[in-house]
Amino acid sequence: MDRHSFCTFTLIRRKTFFRRPLAKQIKDFLLLKAELMNRNLIILTAFLLLSACCKDTIEEDKFFLTDYDRAAIPYTLNQTIPFKHSNGFEFDLAVTGIDTQWETTDTKHCGDSYSSFEIYKVELKSIIPELHINIQVFPKEINRHMNISINSNAGFGLNYAAQPDMDTLILNGIEYYDVYQTDSFWSDSLTIRPMSILYNKEIGILQITTTANETFTIDQ
């Protein structure tokens, strides 16, 4: 098809607005503009009145992490941990970020009080397979579970203050003690996702199992 056959064509305008006389269009436009201005004025006034009623928000509590909470994520910055896939592929998980941040609880209404709390965050990464693992602990008043997310595609909650799920476990020839297991919130077995994690408070992540029964296992 040559270029000229594509040149500008007239769009069909179905709206009758453009078929009215110009003077009528201008009059309608001015009326619409005045109506919009009035509406904006009413909204602004209502907003100012509501804002004036709002009390100052008050920080009700401040929750700090304990050494016990921080120690539950035993990684140090720039540490690399060797892992092996169940098909034999070996790779390293690297600790790329460790940070403590302050956050606040949500407030639903104007003037509600809120609480501040610390979060201890550790980030692990591998290039192949591309894994971005974020581990977070909170003060027990906020959340008793450690959160572990993998590539934002899978989330896990691990109650590290409870009794371990297994006393001992052998992985790649090494025996580990006091092993915790946490299962994903996802229940869709037709999609291949991280399904469970084995964790130890002295070592960290020991194994990730997917719904295809493939494993990423620590290989020390």
Add this chain to the structure above:
Amino acid sequence: MKPLQLTNKLAMATLVLLACSCDPDPCLDLYALDQLTAETQEWFLDESVGNQILTDKNGISQTLILGQTYANSHDNSVEDACGNTYGSFDFSIHYHTSISPLTFMVDIRGDAITENGFYLKIDTRNLQTGDHNVATYYFATRSSQDNNATITYLDNFQTLAWEYQDVLQITFHHSSSVNSVKSVYYAKSYGIIKFSQENGNEFEVM
């Protein structure tokens, strides 16, 4: 003749001359448009294609999840001076990977309003790093006009599991990290069948 009258007459004459010098818009080439429409719509995803298993070159598997597909069409989107009208259509597919943090958006459109109205656009994103690449293949010119990518039409393409006919190979030239998507293979009616990342890893549909 008063100066005002002279000015008015000159203005009128100029308008008449301008109007006469304009070429009328050519009529829509309906035969060519029908051909382009048929060719473009062949690249829609077949209804039988759903979620698929991907395996990377190290044997690690995950799912290529087919998200919502969206199809829409309009009658009489354009009208020419000869009284002909022509419609338009839009088909989009959203994929994401179940373990890797990647998404792919494929948009296939047909619209007679411009020369490049019939195209297939692929948009890739890494949700963790924010890497983003876009490339467009135009069916009328059988080419891409993007500087950031090369699109090659492959008559045949062999993966580990299957041989496909009519595949677009999109190779991006710029990457912001090792996790950027480097290339994508899109097969007619099968959709995405393979992709690779800047880090050298490759994923194929099994």
